[in-house]
């Protein structure tokens with residue numbers, strides 16, 4: 465049984481939901497999993513953990529700065545322990561090239577080259593955005609064939625089977 469720390473950044477909550485889902489998969493296989501929003505938990509990785517996952521979401525083509533800081537501060541630990549990155553974006557739903565370019569920039573900025581990377585589709589939470597954000601997101605979505613533009617409801621593009629497979633592949637490395 466391993467003790468796995470899942471540290472993430474989230475702005476509207478989808479990466480947090482994915483982190484909790486991964487933790488449930490790991491626990492169902494007998495591992496200990498702790499999720500932590502880096503905003504609240506800070507940069508320390510608890511001593512005694514055996515593996516670390518890092519999650520971050522993309523806004524305006526960038527992952528959260530505080531996740532990059534976390535990775536830079538903990539790079540040595542991330543390179544020593546089994547570790548993985550999951551990146552959450554709308555581009556991951558139908559625009560893989562862009563989704564990969566966000567991760568490439570993240571790796572260049574942090575200097576961390578994770579041995580396992582997953583790109584997960586995020587969510588369009590129109591009903592939770594304010595007026596301006598809803599307009600902006602609708603316009604962006606309208607320019608991409610793969611995304612929905614009915615702002616009276618929300619859309620989740622995360623493929624949960626892919627998230628399960630990512631967690632299983634991670635466990636196979638422990």
Ligand SMILES: Cc1cc2nc3c(=O)[nH]c(=O)nc-3n(C[C@H](O)[C@H](O)[C@H](O)COP(=O)(O)O)c2cc1C
Pocket residue numbers: 473474475476477478479480521522523524525526552553554555556585586587588589597601
């Ligand atoms: C204001 C705003 C800007 C965004 N910019 C991008 C972007 O540049 N590229 C992209 O692929 N997704 C973009 N997204 C989509 C988010 O990555 C997606 O909503 C994701 O689910 C957010 O995860 P979080 O809730 O964990 O922060 C944006 C979303 C918002 C609300």
